[in-house]
Amino acid sequence: MENPVIVGVTGASGSILASKTVDALLELNIPTILVASNPARMVWQIEMSESFGESLERWRENSGFSHYAIGDLQAPIASGTFPGRGMVIVPGSMATVSAIVNGISDNLIRRSADVCLKERRPLVIVPRESPLNGIHLSNLAALDSFGTSIVTADPPYYLPIKTLEDSASFTAQRVLLALNVIEELPEQFRYGDNESQQDRIK
Numbered sequence: 315m316e317n318p319v320i321v322g323v324t325g326a327s328g329s330i331l332a333s334k335t336v337d338a339l340l341e342l343n344i345p346t347i348l349v350a351s352n353p354a355r356m357v358w359q360i361e362m363s364e365s366f367g368e369s370l371e372r373w374r375e376n377s378g379f380s381h382y383a384i385g386d387l388q389a390p391i392a393s394g395t396f397p398g399r400g401m402v403i404v405p406g407s408m409a410t411v412s413a414i415v416n417g418i419s420d421n422l423i424r425r426s427a428d429v430c431l432k433e434r435r436p437l438v439i440v441p442r443e444s445p446l447n448g449i450h451l452s453n454l455a456a457l458d459s460f461g462t463s464i465v466t467a468d469p470p471y472y473l474p475i476k477t478l479e480d481s482a483s484f485t486a487q488r489v490l491l492a493l494n495v496i497e498e499l500p501e502q503f504r505y506g507d508n509e510s511q512q513d514r515i516k
């Protein structure tokens with residue numbers, strides 16, 4: 315069994331990005347550990363048609379899936395001795411970005427991210443905020459300097475993608491790439507590989 319990927323969901327807009335990321339990991343049979351903050355659950359309720367509880371139930375059908383409460387600082391992933399493969403925070407709030415930059419490990423997402431950095435394991439963040447102020451930008455730059463991959467959730471305008479769902483699936487695949495879970499994007503998300511895209515460009 316491969317080491318698990320941790321998915322931290324924070325209270326930024328874009329719950330669908332978290333949902334698609336978990337789906338994509340489980341589709342590849344990658345063991346997946348989910349932690350969601352309380353604001354994340356609040357945003358989920360506003361943005362998603364499937365409730366957070368329903369999503370958990372669906373994912374729990376996969377034996378590789380597990381879930382810890384945000385306050386559970388005794389969870390195995392809070393320790394560097396747990397053999398994690400890496401972590402993504404998706405969507406990533408500016409509050410959590412700031413906490414990680416400042417080493418504030420006061421919940422399980424922040425602590426797990428801190429562990430990834432100290433153990434030199436891949437840490438990926440999908441930040442969500444607009445417009446970005448100077449504090450956000452300098453915190454994101456600091457994270458980059460510590461080796462974190464910053465994957466923005468921009469739609470791939472160069473692909474014939476029509477729905478927010480498809481755009482979120484694309485971002486999820488970019489996350490998997492940044493985590494080294496896949497070596498290249500699936501064909502439908504590669505520039506130039508898509509027939510209808512070729513047609514449109516002609």
Ligand SMILES: Cc1cc2nc3c(=O)[nH]c(=O)nc-3n(C[C@H](O)[C@H](O)[C@H](O)COP(=O)(O)O)c2cc1C
Pocket residue numbers: 323324325326327351352353354356357360406407408409410442443444
């Ligand atoms: C509907 C809604 C949308 C929000 N969207 C964002 C966002 O896109 N980016 C952000 O940084 N914070 C956003 N927030 C604010 C965060 O939820 C808030 O800062 C919270 O303290 C983050 O905590 P967490 O990082 O522990 O989840 C949003 C809040 C709500 C209620």
